[in-house]
Each structure stands twice: as C-alpha cells, then as structure tokens.
Amino acid sequence: MTVVVVSFNTRELLRRCLASLYAAAATDGLAVEVVVADNASGDGSAALVAKEFPEAFLLAGERNLGFAAASNLGLALGRGRHFLLLNPDTEVRAGALRAMLDFLEATPRAACVGPNLVYGDGSAQRSCFRFPSLTMQFLDLFPLHPRLMVSRLNGRYPLGGSEPYPVDHPLGACMLLRREAVAQLGPLDEGYFIYCEEVDWCWRARKAGWQVYCVPRATVLHHEAQSTRQFAEPMFVELYRSRYRLFAKYYSPWRRAAVRAVIRLGMARLSLRDRWQASRGDLSPEKLRARLRTYAEIARM
Numbered sequence: 001m002t003v004v005v006v007s008f009n010t011r012e013l014l015r016r017c018l019a020s021l022y023a024a025a026a027t028d029g030l031a032v033e034v035v036v037a038d039n040a041s042g043d044g045s046a047a048l049v050a051k052e053f054p055e056a057f058l059l060a061g062e063r064n065l066g067f068a069a070a071s072n073l074g075l076a077l078g079r080g081r082h083f084l085l086l087n088p089d090t091e092v093r094a095g096a097l098r099a100m101l102d103f104l105e106a107t108p109r110a111a112c113v114g115p116n117l118v119y120g121d122g123s124a125q126r127s128c129f130r131f132p133s134l135t136m137q138f139l140d141l142f143p144l145h146p147r148l149m150v151s152r153l154n155g156r157y158p159l160g161g162s163e164p165y166p167v168d169h170p171l172g173a174c175m176l177l178r179r180e181a182v183a184q185l186g187p188l189d190e191g192y193f194i195y196c197e198e199v200d201w202c203w204r205a206r207k208a209g210w211q212v213y214c215v216p217r218a219t220v221l222h223h224e225a226q227s228t229r230q231f232a233e234p235m236f237v238e239l240y241r242s243r244y245r246l247f248a249k250y251y252s253p254w255r256r257a258a259v260r261a262v263i264r265l266g267m268a269r270l271s272l273r274d275r276w277q278a279s280r281g282d283l284s285p286e287k288l289r290a291r292l293r294t295y296a297e298i299a300r301m
Contacts, residue, residue, distance in 0.1 A: 001032050001101065001176075002078030006070040007088040008039040011048055013223060018053050020091040020221075028098035032084075033057070035074035039064040045088075066193035067172075075187050083182060085198075087173040089223040096218035100176045103164055103215045111181035111210035112202055114170020115218035125222055128167035128214040130155035131203060132246065137259050141266025157214070164215045168206065172198030174220045181210055189245075194235070196242035203250055233294040240298045267295040 003021060007014045018034065025032040034056040038046040046060040059073055071085055082104060086092070100113050107113075117125040130136075136155045143149055150156045157167060175198060185204050188197045202212050240263065247256050274291050277283040283291075 001030060001082050001084055001097070002074070002080030003032050003034045003084045003086055004037065004071055004074030004078065005034065005086050005088055006037045006039060006067050006074070007041060007045045007049075008064060009041045009043045009045065010088045011041070011043045011045045014045050014088040015048060015052065017086065017088045017090055017092075018049070018056065020093075021086065022053075022055075024092040024094050024097055027094040028096075030097055030101070032097075033078060033080050035059065035077055037061065037065075037070035037074050039066070039070050066190070068188035068192045068194075068197040069190040071197075072187040072190060075182060080179075082179050083177045085172065085175050085177065087222070090173055091221040092174075093219040093221065096220055099218035100215050103213065104176055104178060107164075107211070107213065109209070109211045110213055111178050111185070111205040112170065112212045113164070113176050113215050113218075114167070114213075115174050115220045116214070116216040117171060117173060117220055117222045120221060120223055124159050125224070126156060126159075126171070128157055128170045129199075130157075131168045131199065131250075132243070134255055134259055134262065137243075138262050141262065141269065162216050164213045164217075167212055167214050169199050169202035169212055170214060171222075173222045173224075177201075181205060184208065185210075191245055192242045193238055194242065195239045196246045200246055200249065203246075233290050236294050237297055240301060244301055263301075264299045267299040271295050 005014070005017065021032065021034065034053070036049045036056050037059040038049070038061060040061050040063050046058060049056055049058045057077065061070065075083055082101065096115050100115060104110050104113050114128055117127040119125050130152070133155065135153055139149060139154045148154065157165070185201065185208060189200050192200065205212060247259055251259065271292055274283055274288055278285065278288040
C-alpha cells in the first residue's frame with residue numbers, strides 16, 4: 001500500500017499523523033510505502049519528515065501546488081498495490097488500514113473506501129456524503145431546522161452501524177483507492193486547487209460503473225481543516241471556485257444557473273449578517289472588509 005500525505009504548515013500534526021500511520025501499519029501487519037508531498041511549508045514540515053521519518057519518500061515542493069496536484073505526484077511515484085490518500089491532520093487507529101484493505105480486496109467493483117472519522121474527543125464526524133445537489137447548496141447557505149441539516153436531503157448518511165455500506169463519496173481526509181481504478185479513471189483533477197477533488201474522482205468512478213463504500217470498523221481521528229483555517233477568506237473563495245468547477249462538469253445548464261442564483265443570494269445574506277454583527281461590535285472593521293471582499297468575489301464568479 002502506498003500512502004500519500006500532502007502537507008502544508010501542519011508540522012506537529014504531521015508528526016502525529018506519520019507516527020500513528022507507521023504504528024497502525026505495524027499493528028496490522030502491513031508494509032506501507034509513504035510519500036509525503038510538502039507544499040512549500042514554512043514551518044519546517046519537510047525538515048521534520050527528513051529527520052524523524054527518513055523511511056518516507058519526501059517531495060519538498062518549492063511552491064504550493066494545491067492538494068490534487070501534490071497528491072498526483074505521490075500517485076505517480078507509488079509502487080503499492082493500492083493508494084491511501086491521507087490528510088496530515090489525521091491519526092490512524094489500529095485496525096483501520098487492515099479493515100479498509102480487506103474490504104477493498106474482497107469487493108472487486110469497489111474503487112474507493114473511506115473510514116469512520118471521529119473528532120479529537122472521540123465524537124462522531126460525518127465521514128461520507130451524497131453528491132452535491134441544488135438543495136444541499138441552498139441548505140449550506142440558508143440553514144433551516146437542525147434535523148433537516150443532518151437528513152438525506154442535505155446529503156447526510158445515518159451515523160452508527162458497523163457494516164460497510166455504499167456511499168457517493170467519502171470525505172477526502174482519508175480514502176483508499178484501488179490501483180486498477182486509478183489506472184482506468186486517471187488521477188485527481190488538478191483543476192481543483194483544493195476542495196471537491198475527491199467528489200469529482202468518486203463521481204467519475206460511479207459514472208464508470210465502480211462502487212464507493214464506507215467501512216465503519218476502520219476508525220481514523222480527524223482534527224479537520226487545520227491547514228485551510230490558516231487562510232479563512234482565501235479558502236472560502238477556493239471552496240466556491242472548486243464547487244463551480246464541479247457544477248460545470250456534472251450539472252445540467254439549468255441546474256448551474258439555479259445554483260449560481262442561490263450562491264449569489266447566499267453571499268448577499270452573509271454580507272447583511274456580517275454588517276449587522278459589525279454594527280454590534282462583534283466583528284472588527286478589518287474583518288468585515290475582508291469578508292465583504294470575499295463574498296463579492298464569489299458572487300462575481
């Protein structure tokens with residue numbers, strides 16, 4: 001198994017991720033080839049890997065290529081039977097690698113499997129989702145009743161259970177890909193700098209007749225968004241840039257027009273909300289200006 005970890009300024013989390021990965025592989029009796037693609041981190045992440053994990057193959061980039069492009073470098077180098085894409089803000093629990101690998105190899109039409117994700121306190125995290133819909137985009141920007149937000153209408157699968165089940169796509173924090181499927185479908189679409197690349201790949205897989213599963217017995221801790229939260233407003237722009245690319249590839253013209261209208265209305269709503277918060281002193285003038293610029297940029301897309 002080749003494990004590809006793309007890092008960007010998450011040095012301490014990366015250390016914990018790699019330590020947990022090697023420990024889990026040893027416990028599960030698996031040989032892993034680890035490729036760390038560092039996107040020009042400024043916090044010493046590459047040096048950490050070279051010093052503390054010399055067995056890993058380090059790709060120290062001179063610029064930030066984005067998640068998809070950096071992952072593809074690892075996929076191209078990997079010699080393993082299958083590929084595990086793993087975020088640096090994860091910690092792999094004992095048994096997780098074996099559970100995912102055994103299920104993948106026992107299910108010939110499975111192109112991809114994802115684990116059960118949990119937060120740092122052990123509470124359940126949404127690990128898998130349905131493909132984005134117009135309704136999901138509306139609820140993202142105009143949240144309604146909490147029960148509706150965790151329903152099928154909002155792309156959620158029920159939590160709990162221990163048996164593997166088919167899904168549209170796992171969260172990209174951890175996903176095991178079958179080498180034959182990668183060879184047929186190609187790598188991640190590098191048109192996505194960050195976000196939606198796993199959704200796109202799984203959508204291609206499903207259209208080509210492959211299946212995607214969640215394996216609940218495999219548990220991976222996910223600290224969530226530790227790289228992207230360093231640059232909140234720019235990452236919000238990248239999120240919608242990626243969503244628009246996804247919509248352009250898989251939505252009909254009328255759905256693209258409808259989702260664009262929903263997003264523009266949503267940006268107007270967020271602008272009004274933040275202006276109100278600023279008037280109450282809950283948001284600084286600098287933060288307000290940054291957010292309003294962000295919303296305006298997204299509305300112009």
